Amino acid sequence: MALKGVNTPDGRPSTTKFSAGKNNNQPGGVTFLKEEDILKTVKARMEGKAKDTQAEKQEEEEEIIASKSESQDKPQEAVEEKLQPGFPIAAESEGVTMSVQSVRYSGGDLLLKVKMRNKGADSVRFLYSFLDVTDDKGRTLSAITEGLPSELPAKGQEFTGTVSIPTALLDDVKKISLALTDYPAQKLKLQLADIPVEK
Missing domain, CATH: 1.20.5 (Single alpha-helices involved in coiled-coils or other helix-helix interfaces)
Structure with missing residues:
Protein backbone atom coordinates (compact mmCIF):
# COMPACT_ATOMS: atom_id res chain seq x y z
CA MET A 1 0.00 0.00 0.00
CA ALA A 2 2.84 2.35 0.87
CA LEU A 3 4.50 1.87 -2.55
CA LYS A 4 1.42 2.65 -4.65
CA GLY A 5 2.16 6.36 -4.76
CA VAL A 6 5.89 5.99 -5.50
CA ASN A 7 6.94 7.27 -8.95
CA THR A 8 10.25 8.18 -10.58
CA PRO A 9 11.57 11.56 -9.46
CA ASP A 10 10.69 14.57 -11.60
CA GLY A 11 14.35 15.70 -11.60
CA ARG A 12 15.32 12.86 -13.99
CA PRO A 13 13.18 13.24 -17.09
CA SER A 14 15.44 10.98 -19.18
CA THR A 15 14.70 7.94 -17.02
CA THR A 16 10.96 8.67 -17.05
CA LYS A 17 11.00 8.89 -20.82
CA PHE A 18 13.00 5.68 -21.03
CA SER A 19 10.68 3.81 -18.72
CA ALA A 20 7.63 5.21 -20.48
CA GLY A 21 9.08 4.11 -23.80
CA LYS A 22 9.65 0.66 -22.37
CA ASN A 23 6.10 0.40 -21.16
CA ASN A 24 4.73 1.53 -24.51
CA ASN A 25 6.88 -0.91 -26.49
CA GLN A 26 6.26 -3.99 -24.39
CA PRO A 27 2.70 -4.87 -25.38
CA GLY A 28 3.23 -4.39 -29.14
CA GLY A 29 6.96 -5.39 -29.25
CA VAL A 30 6.67 -9.00 -28.06
CA THR A 31 5.68 -11.39 -30.83
CA PHE A 32 5.40 -15.12 -30.40
CA GLN A 84 65.92 -16.68 -64.40
CA PRO A 85 68.47 -14.68 -66.42
CA GLY A 86 71.71 -14.02 -64.57
CA PHE A 87 71.20 -16.71 -61.92
CA PRO A 88 72.66 -18.36 -59.97
CA ILE A 89 74.97 -15.70 -58.53
CA ALA A 90 77.66 -17.37 -56.44
CA ALA A 91 80.64 -16.52 -54.25
CA GLU A 92 83.31 -18.73 -52.68
CA SER A 93 85.77 -18.12 -49.86
CA GLU A 94 87.91 -20.62 -47.95
CA GLY A 95 85.98 -23.56 -49.43
CA VAL A 96 82.57 -22.14 -48.45
CA THR A 97 80.15 -21.36 -51.26
CA MET A 98 77.07 -19.18 -51.13
CA SER A 99 74.76 -18.66 -54.08
CA VAL A 100 71.50 -16.91 -54.83
CA GLN A 101 69.43 -19.25 -56.98
CA SER A 102 66.42 -17.05 -57.64
CA VAL A 103 64.59 -13.89 -56.67
CA ARG A 104 60.83 -13.48 -56.39
CA TYR A 105 58.30 -11.18 -54.80
CA SER A 106 55.78 -12.70 -52.39
CA GLY A 107 53.35 -10.63 -50.35
CA GLY A 108 55.25 -7.66 -48.98
CA ASP A 109 58.69 -9.23 -49.21
CA LEU A 110 61.41 -9.94 -51.72
CA LEU A 111 62.55 -13.54 -51.28
CA LEU A 112 66.04 -14.66 -52.27
CA LYS A 113 66.56 -18.41 -52.49
CA VAL A 114 70.04 -18.99 -51.08
CA LYS A 115 72.21 -22.13 -51.07
CA MET A 116 75.29 -22.62 -48.89
CA ARG A 117 77.87 -25.39 -48.71
CA ASN A 118 81.14 -25.97 -46.89
CA LYS A 119 83.66 -27.98 -48.89
CA GLY A 120 86.49 -27.13 -46.48
CA ALA A 121 88.06 -29.31 -43.78
CA ASP A 122 86.77 -27.24 -40.84
CA SER A 123 83.22 -26.41 -39.81
CA VAL A 124 82.27 -22.75 -40.13
CA ARG A 125 79.86 -20.75 -37.96
CA PHE A 126 77.75 -17.77 -39.00
CA LEU A 127 75.69 -15.10 -37.31
CA TYR A 128 73.14 -13.97 -39.89
CA SER A 129 72.51 -10.78 -37.96
CA PHE A 130 75.87 -9.76 -39.48
CA LEU A 131 74.59 -10.33 -43.03
CA ASP A 132 75.12 -7.03 -44.84
CA VAL A 133 72.49 -6.26 -47.46
CA THR A 134 72.96 -3.06 -49.46
CA ASP A 135 71.17 -1.60 -52.45
CA ASP A 136 72.72 -0.11 -55.58
CA LYS A 137 72.79 3.30 -53.87
CA GLY A 138 74.85 2.05 -50.93
CA ARG A 139 72.01 2.06 -48.41
CA THR A 140 71.85 -0.74 -45.84
CA LEU A 141 68.69 -2.85 -45.95
CA SER A 142 67.21 -4.97 -43.18
CA ALA A 143 66.82 -8.65 -43.97
CA ILE A 144 65.59 -11.81 -42.29
CA THR A 145 67.12 -15.22 -42.97
CA GLU A 146 65.23 -18.50 -42.69
CA GLY A 147 66.44 -22.07 -43.08
CA LEU A 148 70.15 -21.30 -43.18
CA PRO A 149 72.19 -23.15 -40.53
CA SER A 150 74.25 -21.36 -37.90
CA GLU A 151 77.06 -23.86 -38.53
CA LEU A 152 78.14 -25.39 -41.82
CA PRO A 153 79.78 -28.78 -41.17
CA ALA A 154 83.05 -29.60 -42.87
CA LYS A 155 82.64 -31.30 -46.26
CA GLY A 156 78.91 -31.26 -45.58
CA GLN A 157 75.77 -31.18 -47.60
CA GLU A 158 74.21 -28.20 -49.34
CA PHE A 159 71.77 -26.13 -47.28
CA THR A 160 68.95 -24.07 -48.74
CA GLY A 161 67.26 -21.09 -47.12
CA THR A 162 65.70 -17.75 -47.86
CA VAL A 163 66.64 -14.15 -47.27
CA SER A 164 63.58 -11.88 -47.13
CA ILE A 165 63.69 -8.12 -47.54
CA PRO A 166 60.61 -5.87 -47.16
CA THR A 167 59.56 -4.48 -50.54
CA ALA A 168 58.98 -1.06 -48.97
CA LEU A 169 62.77 -0.69 -48.81
CA LEU A 170 63.23 -1.49 -52.49
CA ASP A 171 61.67 1.54 -54.19
CA ASP A 172 63.72 2.45 -57.27
CA VAL A 173 66.26 -0.28 -56.42
CA LYS A 174 67.50 -2.36 -59.36
CA LYS A 175 70.28 -4.38 -57.73
CA ILE A 176 71.33 -5.43 -54.25
CA SER A 177 74.48 -6.93 -52.75
CA LEU A 178 75.01 -9.46 -49.94
CA ALA A 179 78.09 -9.79 -47.75
CA LEU A 180 78.60 -12.40 -45.03
CA THR A 181 81.58 -13.38 -42.89
CA ASP A 182 82.07 -16.25 -40.45
CA TYR A 183 81.88 -15.70 -36.71
CA PRO A 184 83.93 -15.15 -34.63
CA ALA A 185 87.07 -15.83 -36.69
CA GLN A 186 86.03 -13.69 -39.68
CA LYS A 187 88.49 -15.51 -41.93
CA LEU A 188 86.25 -15.73 -44.95
CA LYS A 189 84.09 -13.17 -46.67
CA LEU A 190 81.30 -14.10 -49.05
CA GLN A 191 80.27 -11.24 -51.33
CA LEU A 192 77.44 -11.45 -53.83
CA ALA A 193 77.12 -8.26 -55.84
CA ASP A 194 74.70 -6.95 -58.45
CA ILE A 195 71.76 -9.27 -57.71
CA PRO A 196 68.92 -8.01 -59.94
CA VAL A 197 65.71 -7.32 -58.01
CA GLU A 198 63.61 -5.35 -60.49
CA LYS A 199 59.93 -6.32 -60.57
Whole structure:
Protein backbone atom coordinates (compact mmCIF):
# COMPACT_ATOMS: atom_id res chain seq x y z
CA MET A 1 0.00 0.00 0.00
CA ALA A 2 2.84 2.35 0.87
CA LEU A 3 4.50 1.87 -2.55
CA LYS A 4 1.42 2.65 -4.65
CA GLY A 5 2.16 6.36 -4.76
CA VAL A 6 5.89 5.99 -5.50
CA ASN A 7 6.94 7.27 -8.95
CA THR A 8 10.25 8.18 -10.58
CA PRO A 9 11.57 11.56 -9.46
CA ASP A 10 10.69 14.57 -11.60
CA GLY A 11 14.35 15.70 -11.60
CA ARG A 12 15.32 12.86 -13.99
CA PRO A 13 13.18 13.24 -17.09
CA SER A 14 15.44 10.98 -19.18
CA THR A 15 14.70 7.94 -17.02
CA THR A 16 10.96 8.67 -17.05
CA LYS A 17 11.00 8.89 -20.82
CA PHE A 18 13.00 5.68 -21.03
CA SER A 19 10.68 3.81 -18.72
CA ALA A 20 7.63 5.21 -20.48
CA GLY A 21 9.08 4.11 -23.80
CA LYS A 22 9.65 0.66 -22.37
CA ASN A 23 6.10 0.40 -21.16
CA ASN A 24 4.73 1.53 -24.51
CA ASN A 25 6.88 -0.91 -26.49
CA GLN A 26 6.26 -3.99 -24.39
CA PRO A 27 2.70 -4.87 -25.38
CA GLY A 28 3.23 -4.39 -29.14
CA GLY A 29 6.96 -5.39 -29.25
CA VAL A 30 6.67 -9.00 -28.06
CA THR A 31 5.68 -11.39 -30.83
CA PHE A 32 5.40 -15.12 -30.40
CA LEU A 33 6.61 -17.45 -33.13
CA LYS A 34 4.44 -20.26 -34.36
CA GLU A 35 5.62 -23.79 -33.69
CA GLU A 36 5.30 -24.67 -37.38
CA ASP A 37 7.63 -21.81 -38.36
CA ILE A 38 10.22 -22.89 -35.79
CA LEU A 39 10.13 -26.49 -37.03
CA LYS A 40 10.49 -25.34 -40.64
CA THR A 41 13.55 -23.21 -39.85
CA VAL A 42 15.14 -26.04 -37.83
CA LYS A 43 14.58 -28.54 -40.66
CA ALA A 44 15.95 -26.04 -43.19
CA ARG A 45 19.05 -25.51 -41.09
CA MET A 46 19.59 -29.25 -40.63
CA GLU A 47 19.24 -29.85 -44.37
CA GLY A 48 21.52 -26.91 -45.00
CA LYS A 49 24.12 -28.43 -42.67
CA ALA A 50 23.88 -31.74 -44.48
CA LYS A 51 24.37 -29.90 -47.77
CA ASP A 52 27.23 -27.95 -46.21
CA THR A 53 28.97 -31.15 -45.12
CA GLN A 54 28.66 -32.54 -48.64
CA ALA A 55 29.97 -29.27 -50.03
CA GLU A 56 32.82 -29.35 -47.52
CA LYS A 57 33.72 -32.89 -48.60
CA GLN A 58 33.78 -31.75 -52.22
CA GLU A 59 35.91 -28.74 -51.28
CA GLU A 60 38.32 -30.96 -49.34
CA GLU A 61 38.60 -33.31 -52.33
CA GLU A 62 39.22 -30.33 -54.60
CA GLU A 63 41.87 -29.03 -52.19
CA ILE A 64 43.58 -32.43 -52.15
CA ILE A 65 43.57 -32.52 -55.95
CA ALA A 66 44.84 -28.94 -56.04
CA SER A 67 47.62 -29.72 -53.54
CA LYS A 68 48.63 -32.74 -55.62
CA SER A 69 48.75 -30.64 -58.75
CA GLU A 70 50.73 -27.97 -56.87
CA SER A 71 53.20 -30.59 -55.65
CA GLN A 72 53.55 -31.74 -59.26
CA ASP A 73 54.00 -28.14 -60.37
CA LYS A 74 56.63 -27.37 -57.73
CA PRO A 75 59.53 -29.03 -59.56
CA GLN A 76 58.55 -27.06 -62.66
CA GLU A 77 58.52 -23.86 -60.60
CA ALA A 78 61.98 -24.71 -59.27
CA VAL A 79 63.18 -25.20 -62.84
CA GLU A 80 61.64 -21.87 -63.81
CA GLU A 81 63.40 -20.15 -60.90
CA LYS A 82 66.76 -21.58 -61.99
CA LEU A 83 66.13 -20.31 -65.51
CA GLN A 84 65.92 -16.68 -64.40
CA PRO A 85 68.47 -14.68 -66.42
CA GLY A 86 71.71 -14.02 -64.57
CA PHE A 87 71.20 -16.71 -61.92
CA PRO A 88 72.66 -18.36 -59.97
CA ILE A 89 74.97 -15.70 -58.53
CA ALA A 90 77.66 -17.37 -56.44
CA ALA A 91 80.64 -16.52 -54.25
CA GLU A 92 83.31 -18.73 -52.68
CA SER A 93 85.77 -18.12 -49.86
CA GLU A 94 87.91 -20.62 -47.95
CA GLY A 95 85.98 -23.56 -49.43
CA VAL A 96 82.57 -22.14 -48.45
CA THR A 97 80.15 -21.36 -51.26
CA MET A 98 77.07 -19.18 -51.13
CA SER A 99 74.76 -18.66 -54.08
CA VAL A 100 71.50 -16.91 -54.83
CA GLN A 101 69.43 -19.25 -56.98
CA SER A 102 66.42 -17.05 -57.64
CA VAL A 103 64.59 -13.89 -56.67
CA ARG A 104 60.83 -13.48 -56.39
CA TYR A 105 58.30 -11.18 -54.80
CA SER A 106 55.78 -12.70 -52.39
CA GLY A 107 53.35 -10.63 -50.35
CA GLY A 108 55.25 -7.66 -48.98
CA ASP A 109 58.69 -9.23 -49.21
CA LEU A 110 61.41 -9.94 -51.72
CA LEU A 111 62.55 -13.54 -51.28
CA LEU A 112 66.04 -14.66 -52.27
CA LYS A 113 66.56 -18.41 -52.49
CA VAL A 114 70.04 -18.99 -51.08
CA LYS A 115 72.21 -22.13 -51.07
CA MET A 116 75.29 -22.62 -48.89
CA ARG A 117 77.87 -25.39 -48.71
CA ASN A 118 81.14 -25.97 -46.89
CA LYS A 119 83.66 -27.98 -48.89
CA GLY A 120 86.49 -27.13 -46.48
CA ALA A 121 88.06 -29.31 -43.78
CA ASP A 122 86.77 -27.24 -40.84
CA SER A 123 83.22 -26.41 -39.81
CA VAL A 124 82.27 -22.75 -40.13
CA ARG A 125 79.86 -20.75 -37.96
CA PHE A 126 77.75 -17.77 -39.00
CA LEU A 127 75.69 -15.10 -37.31
CA TYR A 128 73.14 -13.97 -39.89
CA SER A 129 72.51 -10.78 -37.96
CA PHE A 130 75.87 -9.76 -39.48
CA LEU A 131 74.59 -10.33 -43.03
CA ASP A 132 75.12 -7.03 -44.84
CA VAL A 133 72.49 -6.26 -47.46
CA THR A 134 72.96 -3.06 -49.46
CA ASP A 135 71.17 -1.60 -52.45
CA ASP A 136 72.72 -0.11 -55.58
CA LYS A 137 72.79 3.30 -53.87
CA GLY A 138 74.85 2.05 -50.93
CA ARG A 139 72.01 2.06 -48.41
CA THR A 140 71.85 -0.74 -45.84
CA LEU A 141 68.69 -2.85 -45.95
CA SER A 142 67.21 -4.97 -43.18
CA ALA A 143 66.82 -8.65 -43.97
CA ILE A 144 65.59 -11.81 -42.29
CA THR A 145 67.12 -15.22 -42.97
CA GLU A 146 65.23 -18.50 -42.69
CA GLY A 147 66.44 -22.07 -43.08
CA LEU A 148 70.15 -21.30 -43.18
CA PRO A 149 72.19 -23.15 -40.53
CA SER A 150 74.25 -21.36 -37.90
CA GLU A 151 77.06 -23.86 -38.53
CA LEU A 152 78.14 -25.39 -41.82
CA PRO A 153 79.78 -28.78 -41.17
CA ALA A 154 83.05 -29.60 -42.87
CA LYS A 155 82.64 -31.30 -46.26
CA GLY A 156 78.91 -31.26 -45.58
CA GLN A 157 75.77 -31.18 -47.60
CA GLU A 158 74.21 -28.20 -49.34
CA PHE A 159 71.77 -26.13 -47.28
CA THR A 160 68.95 -24.07 -48.74
CA GLY A 161 67.26 -21.09 -47.12
CA THR A 162 65.70 -17.75 -47.86
CA VAL A 163 66.64 -14.15 -47.27
CA SER A 164 63.58 -11.88 -47.13
CA ILE A 165 63.69 -8.12 -47.54
CA PRO A 166 60.61 -5.87 -47.16
CA THR A 167 59.56 -4.48 -50.54
CA ALA A 168 58.98 -1.06 -48.97
CA LEU A 169 62.77 -0.69 -48.81
CA LEU A 170 63.23 -1.49 -52.49
CA ASP A 171 61.67 1.54 -54.19
CA ASP A 172 63.72 2.45 -57.27
CA VAL A 173 66.26 -0.28 -56.42
CA LYS A 174 67.50 -2.36 -59.36
CA LYS A 175 70.28 -4.38 -57.73
CA ILE A 176 71.33 -5.43 -54.25
CA SER A 177 74.48 -6.93 -52.75
CA LEU A 178 75.01 -9.46 -49.94
CA ALA A 179 78.09 -9.79 -47.75
CA LEU A 180 78.60 -12.40 -45.03
CA THR A 181 81.58 -13.38 -42.89
CA ASP A 182 82.07 -16.25 -40.45
CA TYR A 183 81.88 -15.70 -36.71
CA PRO A 184 83.93 -15.15 -34.63
CA ALA A 185 87.07 -15.83 -36.69
CA GLN A 186 86.03 -13.69 -39.68
CA LYS A 187 88.49 -15.51 -41.93
CA LEU A 188 86.25 -15.73 -44.95
CA LYS A 189 84.09 -13.17 -46.67
CA LEU A 190 81.30 -14.10 -49.05
CA GLN A 191 80.27 -11.24 -51.33
CA LEU A 192 77.44 -11.45 -53.83
CA ALA A 193 77.12 -8.26 -55.84
CA ASP A 194 74.70 -6.95 -58.45
CA ILE A 195 71.76 -9.27 -57.71
CA PRO A 196 68.92 -8.01 -59.94
CA VAL A 197 65.71 -7.32 -58.01
CA GLU A 198 63.61 -5.35 -60.49
CA LYS A 199 59.93 -6.32 -60.57
